[in-house]
Amino acid sequence: RVYRLAVIPGDGIGKEVVPEGLRVLEAAARRYGFRIETDQFDFASYDYYASHGRMMPEDWKDRIGGHDAVFFGAVGWPDKIPDHVSLWGSLVAMRREFDQYANVRPVRLMPGVASPLAGRKHGDIDYVIVRENTEGEYSSVGGRMFAGTDREFVVQETVMTRIGVDRIMRYAFELARKQGRRRVTSATKSNGISISMPYWDERFREMARNYPDIETDSFHIDILCAHLVQRPDHFDVIVASNLFGDILSDLGPACTGTIGIAPAGNIDPERRYPSLFEPVHGSAPDIAGQGIANPIGQIWAASMMLEHLGESEAATAVEAAIERVLSEPSLRTCDLGGRADTATCGKAVADALG
Amino acid sequence: RVYRLAVIPGDGIGKEVVPEGLRVLEAAARRYGFRIETDQFDFASYDYYASHGRMMPEDWKDRIGGHDAVFFGAVGWPDKIPDHVSLWGSLVAMRREFDQYANVRPVRLMPGVASPLAGRKHGDIDYVIVRENTEGEYSSVGGRMFAGTDREFVVQETVMTRIGVDRIMRYAFELARKQGRRRVTSATKSNGISISMPYWDERFREMARNYPDIETDSFHIDILCAHLVQRPDHFDVIVASNLFGDILSDLGPACTGTIGIAPAGNIDPERRYPSLFEPVHGSAPDIAGQGIANPIGQIWAASMMLEHLGESEAATAVEAAIERVLSEPSLRTCDLGGRADTATCGKAVADALG
Ligand SMILES: CC(C)[C@H](C(=O)O)[C@@H](O)C(=O)O
Ligand SMILES: CC(C)[C@H](C(=O)O)[C@@H](O)C(=O)O
Numbered sequence: 001r002v003y004r005l006a007v008i009p010g011d012g013i014g015k016e017v018v019p020e021g022l023r024v025l026e027a028a029a030r031r032y033g034f035r036i037e038t039d040q041f042d043f044a045s046y047d048y049y050a051s052h053g054r055m056m057p058e059d060w061k062d063r064i065g066g067h068d069a070v071f072f073g074a075v076g077w078p079d080k081i082p083d084h085v086s087l088w089g090s091l092v093a094m095r096r097e098f099d100q101y102a103n104v105r106p107v108r109l110m111p112g113v114a115s116p117l118a119g120r121k122h123g124d125i126d127y128v129i130v131r132e133n134t135e136g137e138y139s140s141v142g143g144r145m146f147a148g149t150d151r152e153f154v155v156q157e158t159v160m161t162r163i164g165v166d167r168i169m170r171y172a173f174e175l176a177r178k179q180g181r182r183r184v185t186s187a188t189k190s191n192g193i194s195i196s197m198p199y200w201d202e203r204f205r206e207m208a209r210n211y212p213d214i215e216t217d218s219f220h221i222d223i224l225c226a227h228l229v230q231r232p233d234h235f236d237v238i239v240a241s242n243l244f245g246d247i248l249s250d251l252g253p254a255c256t257g258t259i260g261i262a263p264a265g266n267i268d269p270e271r272r273y274p275s276l277f278e279p280v281h282g283s284a285p286d287i288a289g290q291g292i293a294n295p296i297g298q299i300w301a302a303s304m305m306l307e308h309l310g311e312s313e314a315a316t317a318v319e320a321a322i323e324r325v326l327s328e329p330s331l332r333t334c335d336l337g338g339r340a341d342t343a344t345c346g347k348a349v350a351d352a353l354g
Numbered sequence: 355r356v357y358r359l360a361v362i363p364g365d366g367i368g369k370e371v372v373p374e375g376l377r378v379l380e381a382a383a384r385r386y387g388f389r390i391e392t393d394q395f396d397f398a399s400y401d402y403y404a405s406h407g408r409m410m411p412e413d414w415k416d417r418i419g420g421h422d423a424v425f426f427g428a429v430g431w432p433d434k435i436p437d438h439v440s441l442w443g444s445l446v447a448m449r450r451e452f453d454q455y456a457n458v459r460p461v462r463l464m465p466g467v468a469s470p471l472a473g474r475k476h477g478d479i480d481y482v483i484v485r486e487n488t489e490g491e492y493s494s495v496g497g498r499m500f501a502g503t504d505r506e507f508v509v510q511e512t513v514m515t516r517i518g519v520d521r522i523m524r525y526a527f528e529l530a531r532k533q534g535r536r537r538v539t540s541a542t543k544s545n546g547i548s549i550s551m552p553y554w555d556e557r558f559r560e561m562a563r564n565y566p567d568i569e570t571d572s573f574h575i576d577i578l579c580a581h582l583v584q585r586p587d588h589f590d591v592i593v594a595s596n597l598f599g600d601i602l603s604d605l606g607p608a609c610t611g612t613i614g615i616a617p618a619g620n621i622d623p624e625r626r627y628p629s630l631f632e633p634v635h636g637s638a639p640d641i642a643g644q645g646i647a648n649p650i651g652q653i654w655a656a657s658m659m660l661e662h663l664g665e666s667e668a669a670t671a672v673e674a675a676i677e678r679v680l681s682e683p684s685l686r687t688c689d690l691g692g693r694a695d696t697a698t699c700g701k702a703v704a705d706a707l708g
Contacts (some may be wrong), residue, residue: 076545083544083545084544084545084546084548084552087545087546088548092546114472116471116472116583116584117472117583118468118472137546137547138546138548140548142511142512142549143549144553149516151515152515152516153513153514153515153516154513154514155511155513155549155550156511156512156514156547156548156551157496157509157510158491158496158509158510158512159509160508161505161507162503162506162507163504189597191430191437191441192441192446192491192492192596192597193491194438194492194493194494194510195494195496195509195510196509221600222600222603222604222605225601225608226604226613229583229605229609230470230608242546243543246543246546247575247576247579247601249576250576250579251580251583251605253580254580254581254583254584255583259577
């Protein structure tokens with residue numbers, strides 16, 4: 001088996017953690033008998049923008065559309081370029097154009113990582129957030145009127161389509177089945193957001209009927225955030241709109257000690273396009289260039305990618321290797337109280353694969 | 355001084371905690387030499403809805419519009435009436451019609467209350483959330499098209515006006531000054547919500563210029579939620595849109611141990627209409643009728659109301675009395691690990707006023 005990857009390190013620490021992800025992928029390939037072929041791309045970065053005036057080449061879809069997956073680092077450099085320019089011109093564009101409608105983010109309290117939540121330990125927190133990734137609150141529809149006057153106002157439209165809502169819910173229920181999880185929780189706010197969120201609830205109830213084997217419940221986003229802090233053990237799979245999924249998937253990892261190790265899969269379940277795998281953290285300009293970034297988020301993203309490519313055994317092995325390395329204080333990076341640099345930590349995971 | 359209050363207990367535990375709030379107000383009045391006159395109203399409740407087919411009488415504005423403040427319990431009974439019917443027909447209508455555009459929610463880790471955050475103790479968490487309370491994501495503009503077909507979609511419009519955004523930001527900066535707080539933090543999501551949130555940022559930068567004595571910063575709502583867990587000590591005043599403020603003001607109190615003691619002021623700073631004071635918690639049908647609800651949220655709301663009415667000394671005294679009672683395990687209600695019932699806890703606060 002040969003897998004062709006489009007590798008996009010992007011900005012900042014993206015450039016430092018992606019090589020560690022690749023190192024682990026190579027080790028997994030040797031161990032489990034498959035091959036990885038990579039094409040590296042320099043776009044989706046500030047440097048590319050600085051010399052080309054745009055974040056990606058016009059033909060980016062042709063250049064990476066034929067690959068089996070995109071292995072992505074991080075993009076953005078707020079001091080040099082506004083986030084919405086860098087992100088909408090790259091990451092958000094790929095999510096949308098490749099119809100990667102499921103943003104899947106596992107949240108797990110790992111061994112050796114201290115949770116900021118009192119008394120929570122490895123095994124207590126283990127759920128998956130399934131975030132709608134193409135529509136909802138992240139629309140580009142709307143505008144401004146009466147600019148510069150007292151009457152000035154802006155309108156931003158949240159758009160939810162039956163197709164868009166149904167497919168993300170179906171994906172969440174299927175994922176629950178596949179992973180042997182008991183419950184799907186819906187994130188809503190139908191008591192305040194009076195049109196789109198009641199629709200979300202309606203489709204959730206409808207979809208739930210097809211999965212009598214899966215329990216369901218539903219919480220408004222405000223109290224759901226509170227629950228992620230107060231009783232994170234309740235959750236199995238959470239299905240959420242684009243914005244709510246975004247919020248939950250920073251809050252969830254924060255409750256497991258660090259956003260630095262959390263991965264995300266931006267998945268086209270129909271496999272018409274490559275899916276994209278990335279860490280949840282950003283480009284972190286403040287620590288870029290020092291070789292101290294935590295590579296675990298990128299490596300965990302590699303494991304999700306292997307699962308998506310059909311290499312389940314290798315994927316599981318990478319996760320186990322991550323757990324072993326995190327359990328070893330000397331192999332952790334400084335954000336987790338260790339003294340290992342990025343490469344030492346990455347090598348340790350590769351070595352732990354045997 | 356005489357203050358006329360419109361008292362609306364509402365549903366569920368609202369009916370149990372409001373009398374405790376009044377008990378403390380009476381005690382404060384005796385102690386600090388003012389008078390409280392109350393008019394009780396039975397609307398904004400499921401019972402009223404059941405017999406009248408609407409949440410409030412048509413002339414509700416005349417009935418309570420002349421009072422100095424509204425002292426509100428909680429509304430809603432999800433098994434009997436959909437939240438958006440009960441809430442939009444009462445609480446949300448009052449916020450909007452009385453133009454109570456500032457929803458102010460203090461978040462403080464109280465003595466004797468265990469935080470779910472490891473190692474945080476009394477004094478570590480102390481900030482105020484200032485939430486826009488009339489526009490933004492809670493609009494009723496939008497609709498559904500192609501219902502029942504595969505093309506079905508809904509649109510919900512977020513609307514932000516210059517007047518609406520500027521006045522809530524001004525309120526936040528003024529509050530920071532008044533309370534001697536150093537920093538105002540803006541909750542945004544301009545990297546994802548591409549029209550309304552960049553506008554929010556623009557107005558925040560503009561308003562900040564008028565307050566050179568106040569520090570400012572700005573975080574996207576996803577990472578801001580993470581920060582409330584990971585470094586709550588950073589925050590002083592947070593200014594947020596209607597939806598983001600709603601989310602932060604459940605998450606914040608959850609991090610201080612319980613939503614059961616958090617208060618909210620729905621304030622018309624221009625004093626054209628009565629402001630409304632309520633606990634953040636809801637009607638909690640599951641524990642209603644047992645006399646075990648925690649009255650502290652309602653009592654703290656009473657303290658905010660006293661501050662608003664100009665009785666600062668009494669307001670401060672009520673807060674001090676709350677702290678004394680919470681420090682005493684036997685006087686806490688069962689949600690905080692104590693054995694006091696609602697009335698015992700309420701009486702204790704009244705007694706502590708001396
Ligand atoms: C009840 C609901 C409409 C309300 C809101 O979202 O504003 C509540 O959650 C609150 O925070 O007061
Ligand atoms: C960068 C930004 C557009 C993005 C999002 O909000 O989707 C990020 O926060 C994420 O979660 O991947």
